[in-house]
Amino acid sequence: MTVRIGAVSYLNSKPLIEGLADxxxxxxxxxxxxxxxxxxxARGDLDVALVPSIACLQNPDYEVISDACVASxxxxxxxxxxxxxxxxxxxxxxxDQGSRTSVTLIQILLAERFDLRPELMxxxxxxxxxxxxxxxxxxxxxxxxxxxxxxxxxxWDLGEEWMNGTGLPFVFAMWVAxxxxxxxxxxxxxxxxxxxGVANLEAIARREAPQLGISPAxxxxxxxxxxxxxxxxxxxxxxxxxxxxxxxxGLAPEGVDLVFRNCATT
Numbered sequence: 001m002t003v004r005i006g007a008v009s010y011l012n013s014k015p016l017i018e019g020l021a022d023x024x025x026x027x028x029x030x031x032x033x034x035x036x037x038x039x040x041x042a043r044g045d046l047d048v049a050l051v052p053s054i055a056c057l058q059n060p061d062y063e064v065i066s067d068a069c070v071a072s073x074x075x076x077x078x079x080x081x082x083x084x085x086x087x088x089x090x091x092x093x094x095x096d097q098g099s100r101t102s103v104t105l106i107q108i109l110l111a112e113r114f115d116l117r118p119e120l121m122x123x124x125x126x127x128x129x130x131x132x133x134x135x136x137x138x139x140x141x142x143x144x145x146x147x148x149x150x151x152x153x154x155x156w157d158l159g160e161e162w163m164n165g166t167g168l169p170f171v172f173a174m175w176v177a178x179x180x181x182x183x184x185x186x187x188x189x190x191x192x193x194x195x196x197g198v199a200n201l202e203a204i205a206r207r208e209a210p211q212l213g214i215s216p217a218x219x220x221x222x223x224x225x226x227x228x229x230x231x232x233x234x235x236x237x238x239x240x241x242x243x244x245x246x247x248x249x250g251l252a253p254e255g256v257d258l259v260f261r262n263c264a265t266t
Contacts, residue, residue, distance in 0.1 A: 056176050
């Protein structure tokens, strides 16, 4: 039986999929943008996927099936708000179409900090900052690491802003499946891939840097200092806080219980 696994195509997911494609012959690994993976999982085109955390908070049929995740406890580097005006004066906001969690997070941060609810517009994946007239732009992934060649009035790192406001880590992506989906061997394979990736972060960074046009020093710092990959008790608290705020601002439905299958609690 083929197990269709969807993973994020960005640098930040590489430590979670190290050797995963070769772990078992029945694994079929698909790489794509986070938002597309969420859609594919919802349609049943994937059996399990590394999806934006908001997807799990918006769908009561999902459960988290691994303690491997993409998280930050401070600056994340790859999720940024670039604003052409002081952030308190943003009226139009362009949102990276590759993201869902970060789209929710920036709306929460702006509402919490300035009671702002700007007009939203898409920032297509093939568009640059120069193509977009919005007051501010949310960018994620590898193109957020490459800051646009423009002088901005303010730049926010969303991982840093969340930590400053809540004192909690932020979980950007998790391995998720529909509840009761049989996934023999998958949880163990995800843990093994994560452990292998974490043990080889510097080698992964050096391997990926030339393809991204980013210096090895930056990729090494990003994978070793800005991110970590284990979902424990404080990460659950961060997810709970994120969900509460998303519900408060009408960005997630009430009554969704986070379910964790075979996940560590410490």
